[in-house]
Amino acid sequence: MLRTGSLLLFSLPAVPLFSQSGRQAGGECPVVRPNIVYIMTDDHTAQMMSCYDNRFVETPNLDRIAQDGVRFTRSFVANSLSGPSRACMITGKHSHKNGFTNNEHGIFDGSQQTMPKLLQAAGYETALIGKWHLVSTPTGFDHWEILPGQGDYYNPYFIHMDGSRSLDSGYVTRIITDKALTWLDHRSAEKPFAIFIHHKACHRAWLPALDDLRLYEDRTFPLPAEFHDNYVTRAAASQTEMEIGKDMDIVYDTKMFVSPEETPRTRLSGAYQGMIGRLSKEERRRYDDFYVPLSRQFYQQWGTDYNFLPLQSQSSQEGSRDAQLLEWKYQRYMRDYAKVVHALDVEVGRVLDYLEQHGMLDNTLVVYTSDQGFYMGEHGWFDKRFMYEESLSTPLVMHLPKGYERRGEIDEMVQNIDYAPTFLDLAGAPIPADIQGVSLLPLLKGKAATKQDKQAIKNWRDAIYYHYYEYPAEHKVRRHYGLRTERYKLIHFYGHDVNTWELFDLKNDPHEMHNLYGQPGYEALQRQLHHRLETLQIQYDDPQR
Ligand code: SGN
Ligand code: CA
Secondary structure, three states, rough: OOOOOOHHHHHHOOOOOOOOOOOOOOOOOOOOOOOOEEEEEEEOOOHHOOOOOOOOOHHHHHHHHHHOOEEEEOOOOOOOOHHHHHHHHOOOOOOHOOOOOOOOOOOOOOOOOOOOHHHHHHHOEEEEEEEEOOOOOOOOOOOOEOOOOHHHHHOOOOOOOOOEEEOOOHHHHHHHHHHHHHEEEEEOOOEEEEEEEEOOOOOOOOOOOOOOOOOOOOOOOOOOOOOOOOOOOOHHOOOOEEHHHHOOOOOOOOOOOOOOOOOOOOOHHHHHHHHHOOHHHHHHHHHHHHHHHHHHHHHHHHHHOOOOHHHHHHOOOOOOHHHHHHHHHHHHHOOOOOOOHHHOHHHHHHHHHHHHHHHOOOHHOOOOHHHHHHHHHHEEEEEOEEEEEHEEOOEEEOOOOOOOOOOOOOOOOOOHHHHHHHHHOOOOOOOOOOOOOOOOOOHHHHHHHHHHHHHHOOOOOEEEEEEEEOOOOOOOEEEEEEEOOEEEEEEEEEEEEEEEEEEOOOOOOOOOOOOOOOOOOOOOHHHHHHHHHHHHHHHHOOOOO
């Protein structure tokens, strides 16, 4: 492997010639230097994707990617928060190495080595459309158009390469796709390309496209098994502000709003008006036609003096007013989120159709993933951040270029730091030694796997490392780091007077309800996991230990 550094850019071997048409298939051998279409959504979780779990929604286009290609069953992030996750993805390094540890104080150092820059150096044309969230100006892209900060769902602003802003009409998921397809229409005919399509959906507050407002309204979603969690044995989990019951805002999140006069004052109603205030008069009429009758009904039924008890009290009062209200909020949350996912699915379908119609599917890797997973009522929560399964995981499905014959499920543990080395490997570019992820190509080759690939699969990692930093902050999730192996998870919550450990047996306790740390009978396992965690921290050179 090569030593790293910017010098690398000048010492690259001559780029192998891209096929004349730029679209030639490689026969039995994997296609050389295929294009890359990387679609990353925001907060889209595997529970809301039918190829992962069909309890909740239908996502035929996302499923198409999995059906024709591969679906990773153990796909994780290194830090379950937007900016940090994106920084891990484009650098192939953990947060302490790329420097962007949290959304609140981070500014990504765009002068550092990144995968898009290395792809450019390897002869790829690169583009980024949509949510960026790394504060500094994007580097490493021949073309970019980004949303400011979190961006808006309705009639959003975009920032352009010359620093100008435009106000685009319509729904953000559609606009991002339109911009991506326009770029594809005008891309260079001479070079392979890598386009990064970064959606805002399905980030809070889950605002649906106006055409989709009535979808999923007749559906009653099942409650997750551990919806009424009492957080016993898990101190950090009991201290958060991400409970659907007490922390999800009636106006801002569930959209129960009639008018400033008729709607009781809640802490975020101004922010809500900011979001829907972006709609034109006619659009607002369509929006209100749907939400205002629901809101009137809500306030008639529940009054305006509702006060949420903490979840622990609600669970002991099944059938009580609070428990009913909690379930009502859960249904509204699920319905709106499902609508937002629907638009996402349709728009991903448009990208797939484009690639198919232009005969590009054979020489393009299509990746669909998210910046992290999300809680859909598991543990009574929304949001993410924790190293528990739902937010540590992120969906990952891929449509493979010709010659990569692996199909179906891939069970090896993979992480978002692996995308950078994978794309570089695919581009035939050297993988710098300081990249901490590993190339996933050996897992994708199927019959074309070499002896070396088979060896890599045999020696695949037995554990992943995770580190979350954003505290004190919104939702109040404590700082923590830990490791996950095939079967166990060890987590250390630290900082600000907290110093607690958690240990879970994922086989016997998949919902992570029973912290086994310090329990008799687990001494040897605990020692082993501590040791493995320390070796991972040394391997990744994390000073926090
Ligand atoms: C916003 C949201 C939070 C969310 C963070 C981080 N609040 O601050 O609920 O956890 O983003 O999300 S909101 O009132 O502004 O919607 S991230 O995906 O960008 O990391
Ligand atoms: Ca996110």
